[in-house]
Amino acid sequence: MKNIDSYTHLRGESVYLDDIPMTNGTLFCAVFDSPIAHGKIKLLDTAEATTMAGVVRIFTAADIPGENQIGGIIPDEELLANTHVHFCGMPIALVVATSDEAARAAIKKIKVEIDPLPIITDPREAKGKGELIIPPRTFQLGDTTNAWSKCDYILEGQTETNGQEHLYIETQGAYAVPQENGAFRIYSSTQGPTAVQRTVARVLNLPMNQVEVDTTRLGGGFGGKEDQATTWAVLCALASYHLKKPVKYSLHRMEDMRMTGKRHPYSSDFKIGLSKELKILAYEATFYQNAGAAADLSPAVMERTLFHCNNTYFIPNVKATAFCCRTNLPPNTAFRGFGGPQGMFVIEAAITKAADALNIPASEIQQKNLLQTGDEFPYGQIADSEANECWNKADEQFNIKELQKGVDEFNASNKNHKKGLAIMPICFGISFTKTLMNQARSLVHVYTDGSVAVSTGAVEMGQGVNTKMLQVAASVFSIDPSKIKINTTNTYRIANTSPSAASATADLNGIATEIACTTILQRLKEVAAEELKTELSSVEIKNERIYIDGKATDWDWNKLVMAAYVKRISLSELAHYTPPGIHFDATKEKGHPFAYHVYGTSITTVTVDCIRGIYEVDAVKVVHDFGKSMNTMIDIGQCEGGIVQGIGWMTMEEIIYDKEGKLRSNALSTYKVPDIYSVPKEITIQSLTTEKNNLAIFRSKAVGEPPLMYGIGAYFALRNAVKAFNPTTVIPFDAPMTPEKVLMSLYPNT
């Protein structure tokens, strides 16, 4: 089934935040943000700005009726800086004007004097100074201390992975419209409508039932609108609260890039020990997470780094420690993979370092250590593994040896161009690692004309979740999809939602929808049994027709729905779902946090132009563990998109902050994401289809995040190509592998 939004998308008729028809009298706002990364506000002068044409009012921290606090996990982030600023881009004041241009013009007239305080941009420096957002955490399996003596090879090293700008093409934005009796309706481009609702209530000192948050869809999220969409919605609500007018803010791209957090940069240390047989016996890693100036989601992101520190390998002795380091950068936040990719990069670097030292391909080590079913993860969960199945199928389908041979032959016969190949097997846990967030609700109404409306907590942001919800309802009811409408995500219809994140949205909301539909279906079948005077067990509904013992009757869906209504049977259901069996004890760092894992293997080949230091990705060939995909087109799309986004992170996307904490890569002209010419020439995705009884919706495994990590293969393939040109070069494990780093590695002595 095609994405149900494709018709309006392709005609430009889909409605995003900035397309919502505005109410008369709507005002526009813009944020005045800190030009300094750390300091004490000495003077804030808004006098001239206030007199500018069109300016209605300028708000500061003093105007907040409730708590000046937007921190979700830890209350450590002010909405508007009161006495201190902690990062460049921290909101200080909010200008409200009669037009967008007037608000922005007034921003330029605000003056601030800030007494500077020391600026930290490096996570190791922050850790050294004790600037930790939460105490460090350590995951442990076996005993590494004793294991080292049993290792034949031990290698140590350091890695760096840079951040990543989400670059959703639709920037952040919100629109607050006051309702009677002091309530608000807020349109927000958010992955977490409940987070917006909760924070608006907190800042305005209102009960949550006064705040309706409505989200139709996002023009991309990728984690960037999980927590950080909240600020703009709360600011609009604050202005609307005081002015009793609708207030809108749709950020300009540079405002968005400057003021919002990104994927966390990490600096990490590793130590890996192997036996002669290439079994990894011990692994230690220390992660320094650059959290930025406030907690945001960093503690949870850091936790997932630990969960994925061993990637898809069984290692009997593991010790991984992570530090959540406070720096003077915008608070970094969720981004597809949520800390997992950063952890996985380090183990891959460790394996590569060992392979280099032993002068063997990394794949020999990778393959020998893949997780088997029954193996234990460092956090205590027992693997139900598809790692070997994916690897073996990839070898069968693509013939790894032949591919490597092709690369070697090319390299032997070409002087100025070299190819490189790398394999990237992945394993990603599905569930919110905060167990309580694994809950969802779905509200299904069947109307008397037979049409159906479904509301869930899922937010559509391109991942196709609405299409999947519709498929669930259509499949359970066995009715034509055209009879079903998926409603906007709205906190008045579905309360206390978890954000659309962690790849789990379709599972959680889908199963809730399945339960709701099944419950209504059961009632309808009872009605049919009664009306048609038969046993309940002999009633079946197929393609909108009622069957008794396999025989079609003259009753159809619409007639049955009306009959149920006449009999005063409820045609609505609100269902609640929470996956069974998941738990985690953070005091022991052990448990069973994930409903299941997703596996896969990718093979990436690249070609480097060794004169210019530029490169192309020739192919990414993948076997991916889809379970039993419920929508191949959507799932393949998630894979392709994830792979390219991962490659972007590993190659051309380079976040640059200067020592003063100012973002230098602050526009699309200085921050480059993949364009159509820079994507792999070939992406082939084969499915490992399994029908095991997992906790996924219709046994279709989650697909949002895992494919991003195939992109890591591009980094190691580039490294291998550079080494083919210059075997003695020492290449630091420092991603992204920009053309600059490639050229400098090709010619390290110049």
Added chain:
Amino acid sequence: MLQFILNDKTIATDNPSGMTMLDFIRYHQHLMGTKIGCREGDCGACTVLVGEIVDDKLVYESMTSCLLPIANANGKHIVTIEGINFPDTLNPIQLAMADEGATQCGFCTPGFVVSLAGFCLSNKSENAIAAVDGNICRCTGYKSIERAANKIAAIVKEKKEADAISFVTKHKILPEYFSEIKERLMSLKNVAAPIHHSPLTTHLIAGGTDLYVQKQEEMVYADSRYVFDHPELNSIIKEGNKCILGSSVTVSDLMASPIFNEAFPLFQQYAKLISSTPIRNMATIAGNFINASPIGDFTIFFLALDAQLILSDGKIKRELPLRKLYKGYKDLDKRKEEHIEQIWFELPDKNSYFNFEKVSKRTHLDIASVNTAIHLRMNGEAIKEASLSAGGVGPVPMFLKKTSEFLIGKKVNDKIIEEIITIMQSEISPISDARGTAAYKTLLLGQLIKSHFINISKESHESHQ
């Protein structure tokens, strides 16, 4: 009063001529299908088609509406996504994208559809992917878009020599009203009045691709002279061995010019490295010079050709070598009231070699880390005349004088190349910035100089076979 046709509707507007087409479409016409992604021409979400009559033919080009002043639409046809929709069905472009799953969040989608419609309306019938080289998608990874673009190319293949507009209307690729646009524009042209500006203004706007990135808000109400559409400034002519360009000649004009393609056989390859289709449709060569970016691609290109500028203040004209235009960072040997009227240079001949190199973080649609061009005139195997230019390695786009002089009389071999690189390093002063460290830029320029000579030896090898 500006007049143009927006989709199938004739528009007459008193809005400021400097307003962007993007704001006009979205906030004055309430056509919300055109999206705002970056307002600097780097994402393509706001792409529109601009149709005008050239040599009695209606031709369409894609442009980013965020950088397009409505003044530059005067007398033309502007097409947004709404203008290519059929009432109740998807057109074949949209259908191909739906069938291939080429839309996820959908925000970039209208831009892609409009660019592909531009491809269908163009005289090109092969590579549809080139038409979306200015469109960024963050969701799909582009493979589904490639598949859709290939399907569309297959449909359009039948177009061959046929008139594009009758082809797309006949095959119901685009709505019927397109077939009447030419006539409507011709009647419109007669009433379109020149855009008012004060006689004293020194503010010139051509394609807008720089000014609308740097200071969009200011441009809306600025007292500007719009020179993009002056026919006398749009010509590329050859007089003997001299090639003369009008100051409003765009990159796309050069790409379409037989003079250029003959003189520079690799010109299409060079141009592909420079910005994107919609930007190349708007950006002028003269604008690239005056912007004075140390990294301007065409500045580097023309520095190696020793291009000459005819500057005019409306009364007095003077000639200035491009090499003398730059006095310091963004400091020009040009009075405020002077503007470039013409650019001329000597075309390379059969004893010439020319090559252009550019490396950026992303190969396409990116600003160079370093770029360089070389132009040699040979006397047998020895170099008779040499011009080497380089960008990104100093405060101004540089003509490397010492290095160029050193080359004269030399026969190129590996040792000479090493010497050239040493001399080059004494001439440059790169700084570390978002485009790379100084050490990288120095190394890279040396590598690109090697590339020049590899390409030249390849070329001379081929020509001797």
